[in-house]
Amino acid sequence: MQGTADGSGRGLSGSEELRNNGVVKNVDEARETSTGTPQEELAAGLRSDHPTRNRVARSILDHGPSTVAELAGRLGLTQAAVRRHLDALVAEDVVEPREQRVYGARTRGRPAKVFVLTDCGRDAFDQSYDKLAADALRWIAEKEGGPEAVAAFARARITAQAGAYRKAVESVTPDKRAEALAKALSVDGYAATARSAPVGEQLCQHHCPVAHVAEQFPQLCEAETEIFAELLGTHVQRLATIAHGDGVCTTFIPKTTTDASASTAGRNPA
Template identity: 60%
Template sequence: MEQSAPRPAGLGPAGLGGASVAERGTRARVARLILEHGPVTAAALGERLGLTPAAVRRHLDALLADGMIEPRRAVRMGQRGRGRPAKQFGITDAGRSAFEHTYDDLATSALRFLASRAGEQAVAEFARDQVADLERRYRPVVDGAPADQRVRVLAEALSADGYAASASRAQVGGEQLCQHHCPVAHVAAEFPQLCEAETEAFARLLDTPVQRLATIAHGDGVCTTHVSPKRLNETDEENKESGGTSV
């Protein structure tokens, strides 16, 4: 069941000094946009929120001072342009923690109880059952997309569920699926079965091998999954149907 996001603890009155209620609300929106969309520029934030450059800068300075965000070096894609790339801002571990659900302790305790009574395998089955609903919902969308767009479509579906995901070409071939937010990161740190079940679901949805390279649960800034190019056995099947042979 979808839960409304709690107000970040670090963005409360104590963290903002004499900021007004309106300023606290806007600052929380700025921080959440940075969390959900990955590193972004001040100009992009101003456009999304309808704020002036001066207002955006004021909120960014406050979030930087509180350790909620940090400047990131922009990676220029494609043809190089003139001048330096615009500065981007990304969420810090402290900023991400401020958005964590308040049910982490309860969920962790429940899984500990399940593991102690029924064993680790029961936790793995529980994780697969939880991911099964996500897989059922995403299946029609992913299957309906062209083969070369399925990772991007999966990223969009994950983003709609609050995972702030993105897709890009991998330097070593294939693609990378990145999730900038994980609502169960603290629980998954103790129970990696949650990450494993999700990775298995990605492989089934994309019908190709995938490999989890990094996870927020293990202290990385982003959950990164490498998606291999479409399996070569499809060529074998086509050759068999046409009466040919593969080499």
């Protein structure tokens, strides 16, 4: 596979382009003559002759589920141009349309359609050695004590990783902690943002380098949620995860109260 990731496993850098394989006229014939998996075919077959299309896909990766209007605004394109590129990306199974998820009171009218990356689309940006990681965790579960052993590993992993997050959070005032945590997570490839929400904030991770492994081992998400609660000093609740098919990992952070406890971290949705 050429140019799909650097050695850190964080996916393509901003200067590298998602390569496009164009329109395949005879899909069945192409599949019959191919020897790789669908994900390998997509990543290996993409070319750099459509840089604007790459920008559209990259914007969805960085910002999460996006409407045509949002993409047009971010990229400085017309909505008609964005739709053309999205049609091609949908045909190539890089993105897919979904109904926009609404939190809180729903307004009148139909929800806007948003576009999210498919598993194949994420794989084109990210090579995180998922099978090796999943095999290792499965071995731990079988040989070292079942799900509890995997949970212990997940907690140890995120605790070691959280050193930089802790420094970032402790360097700011409490009202800036979610934003500081989002910036620290982004350094590790999570493309995170923090935004205001009713009675609190939402921490949104638009990318997860270990999403495919976390789909099989939810202990990874649960340990991450627990460390977020510890770092932020308050109960948090995981509302959605990429590992469970959502377009973005969303963690709700309520306004801090005197009786908040980090030990009551919300569990990852089943």
